[in-house]
Amino acid sequence: xxxxxxxxxxxxxxxxxxxxxxxxxxxxxxxxxxxxxxxxxxxxxxxxxxxxxxxxxxxxxxxxxxxxxxxxxxxxxxxxxxxxxxxxxxxxxxxxxxxxxxxxxxxxxxxxxxxxxxxxxxxxxxxxxxxxxxxxxxxxxxxxxxxxxxxxxxxxxxxxxxxxxxxxxxxxxxxxxxxxxxxxxxxxxxxxxxxxxxxxxxxxxxxxxxxxxxxxxxxxxxxxxxxxxxxxxxxxxxxxxxxxxxxxxxxxxxxxxxxxxxxxxxxxxxxxxxxxxxxxxxxxxxx
Amino acid sequence: xxxxxxxxxxxxxxxxxxxxxxxxxxxxxxxxxxxxxxxxxxxxxxxxxxxxxxxxxxxxxxxxxxxxxxxxxxxxxxxxxxxxxxxxxxxxxxxxxxxxxxxxxxxxxxxxxxxxxxxxxxxxxxxxxxxxxxxxxxxxxxxxxxxxxxxxxxxxxxxxxxxxxxxxxxxxxxxxxxxxxxxxxxxxxxxxxxxxxxxxxxxxxxxxxxxxxxxxxxxxxxxxxxxxxxxxxx
Numbered sequence: 238x239x240x241x242x243x244x245x246x247x248x249x250x251x252x253x254x255x256x257x258x259x260x261x262x263x264x265x266x267x268x269x270x271x272x273x274x275x276x277x278x279x280x281x282x283x284x285x286x287x288x289x290x291x292x293x294x295x296x297x298x299x300x301x302x303x304x305x306x307x308x309x310x311x312x313x314x315x316x317x318x319x320x321x322x323x324x325x326x327x328x329x330x331x332x333x334x335x336x337x338x339x340x341x342x343x344x345x346x347x348x349x350x351x352x353x354x355x356x357x358x359x360x361x362x363x364x365x366x367x368x369x370x371x372x373x374x375x376x377x378x379x380x381x382x383x384x385x386x387x388x389x390x391x392x393x394x395x396x397x398x399x400x401x402x403x404x405x406x407x408x409x410x411x412x413x414x415x416x417x418x419x420x421x422x423x424x425x426x427x428x429x430x431x432x433x434x435x436x437x438x439x440x441x442x443x444x445x446x447x448x449x450x451x452x453x454x455x456x457x458x459x460x461x462x463x464x465x466x467x468x469x470x471x472x473x474x475x476x477x478x479x480x481x482x483x484x485x486x487x488x489x490x491x492x493x494x495x496x497x498x499x500x501x502x503x504x505x506x507x508x509x510x511x512x513x514x515x516x517x518x519x520x521x522x523x524x
Numbered sequence: 525x526x527x528x529x530x531x532x533x534x535x536x537x538x539x540x541x542x543x544x545x546x547x548x549x550x551x552x553x554x555x556x557x558x559x560x561x562x563x564x565x566x567x568x569x570x571x572x573x574x575x576x577x578x579x580x581x582x583x584x585x586x587x588x589x590x591x592x593x594x595x596x597x598x599x600x601x602x603x604x605x606x607x608x609x610x611x612x613x614x615x616x617x618x619x620x621x622x623x624x625x626x627x628x629x630x631x632x633x634x635x636x637x638x639x640x641x642x643x644x645x646x647x648x649x650x651x652x653x654x655x656x657x658x659x660x661x662x663x664x665x666x667x668x669x670x671x672x673x674x675x676x677x678x679x680x681x682x683x684x685x686x687x688x689x690x691x692x693x694x695x696x697x698x699x700x701x702x703x704x705x706x707x708x709x710x711x712x713x714x715x716x717x718x719x720x721x722x723x724x725x726x727x728x729x730x731x732x733x734x735x736x737x738x739x740x741x742x743x744x745x746x747x748x749x750x751x752x753x754x755x756x757x758x
Binding site: 400404406407410411414415416417419421473 | 599
């Protein structure tokens, strides 16, 4: 029993760090732009396929392709914002939300057109898990977890040490005051998309390494990503990291008592409970 | 030359103009106070000057240059700082971060500026790691003013800086405003505590229904029996 719990906990941390990377970007976009970005899951998908492009065409290991995919997705996110969202920013947020839904469908269709709709992997062959006592841990899992941790620390340093990071937090705190203070909103928004896109790409690549690539891989993760942002308090990046890990672990551990097919429902249930009982997020203070 | 001149300002949010031909001037190194009943357009006048409410008619000059309807970013770059009445700090950021963001537009080392602000508000230095959102109203007001001072403005605009403060803190705030003014910074403020504000003011304006009603030195307005009766509560 305890071995199983520990194993699921490890899987949960892995899924959780993937969710956390998606959620940090989604929550920052919400904080700065005040809308739920429904295409965030598909940015993750795009990132995963960009990495596949690099892996296949240049024959490089996926971890080398990762930064390239992050840069490409950051550029894509900024581009989408300039072409689509920027024009409708001044209207109601619900219009932005619906356009992001359309963007999600377009991105998914593009992935299907270019790479097809069948499953793909970065590396063929089976990776033998390491046996640590009774536990099975794949080397890829350690790699993903470490890379995710590095990215989370990088985001933390960016938000707490750099001028742009502080400006981003300020805009998400009090948009009007940021304007009055002379913070250039357009530049902050561009950086938010770039970072959100890059982190989404990393989440997508890690998901692809852990499982496989398919055109709806990101979309199916959107709900748990949103759940993580809500649990952590919408607009709060540190909360989103915590929320991601919590939702990831809850989803994996739930398979002890209910069938695995209900994993997304667990995320949904936690999200609804949070919204009912602690809509400001479950951790105290303004992290 | 005067620091700020607003002439015949018509401005408002929707269809109707809240301001119906306001005139204001702030001389270099002056404290100018705007008083008047609720709904007179005092806050709107401040926002219109700072580019936050569209001006439909009239002209605003800052040291002789036209700044009518320019965005707040440009105002800050020119050395005009504005402290709104409410929500005037970044609550989840530390005091230090609030101050640092005040100097966002400033390239280079901001330490000397920080030290100056700490000199005026020593309490902020003690509490620099504190999250601004959990501080008391008086402390938040210090953070807000400190943030505005980080650009080393020539004109500081304050919207009801003493609103909601205890009598002791109100006295202290007015004292700080005088100190700031003594550094050579012009101050334009809207105040509900009209008597106290006029007492430290070089000049004052009484606005009513979006128009200038009275204009005199601070002492002059305080001594005017009509102003006292109509606007200062007898």
